[in-house]
Amino acid sequence: MQHIDYDIQAIISQPHIAEPLERFSNILLQWAKIHNLTAIKDSKELYHQIADSLLPISFLKPFHTCIDIGSGAGFPALILACYYTDSKFYLLEPRKKRVSFLENAIISMGLSHVKVIADYSYNVKNIQGDLISSRAVCRSDILVRDSRHLLESGGHYLLYKGTNTANEKDLLDDMQTQVFTNTNRAYIYASFV
Numbered sequence: 001m002q003h004i005d006y007d008i009q010a011i012i013s014q015p016h017i018a019e020p021l022e023r024f025s026n027i028l029l030q031w032a033k034i035h036n037l038t039a040i041k042d043s044k045e046l047y048h049q050i051a052d053s054l055l056p057i058s059f060l061k062p063f064h065t066c067i068d069i070g071s072g073a074g075f076p077a078l079i080l081a082c083y084y085t086d087s088k089f090y091l092l093e094p095r096k097k098r099v100s101f102l103e104n105a106i107i108s109m110g111l112s113h114v115k116v117i118a119d120y121s122y123n124v125k126n127i128q129g130d131l132i133s134s135r136a137v138c139r140s141d142i143l144v145r146d147s148r149h150l151l152e153s154g155g156h157y158l159l160y161k162g163t164n165t166a167n168e169k170d171l172l173d174d175m176q177t178q179v180f181t182n183t184n185r186a187y188i189y190a191s192f193v
Helices: 008-012 015-034 043-058 077-083 096-109 140-150 163-171
Strands: 065-069 088-092 114-117 129-135 151-162 175-182 185-192
Touching: 008 015, 008 043, 015 043, 015 077, 015 096, 043 077, 043 151, 043 175, 043 185, 065 077, 065 140, 077 088, 077 096, 077 114, 096 114, 129 140, 140 151, 140 163, 140 185, 151 163, 163 175, 163 185
Parallel strands: 065 088, 065 129, 088 114, 129 151
Antiparallel strands: 151 185, 175 185
């Protein structure tokens, strides 16, 4: 395991990232008051979630298409999309309320390179990416099994896990894995051998 120590504040404060993140923050906090979208209720917790989403930029290899599975309230995909503006993002989310939120957030943030697909990964057949990201959706081996057909040859998985589930890398025995950690998060970065 490698510990990540990276100055996220320097990244977040860049105007081309700060502006869409501010719009995201406003719409998320507004929706959170009305809908059961996320447990985030204040800007301090929101900042922590944004930083958590961005920390992998310290080790991610370049990618052209990211498929995010179980996008929920937009973490990490919408946050990564603010940084990786030259990459295409597909957000897979089956729940209608969250799909509506994501579509509104994408418009508000001006992210023309991001598209929402209202479905489960195992039902999607017409796209592929060289990065598949996911945060707290299910066990790593199940996620890989249900989405492997979406990963291009030579591509990577980026799995956001709690530090107590970092050992899930052992379930990916046919993959090459690296684990990066920071505070309460383990990031599993995996590819097929």
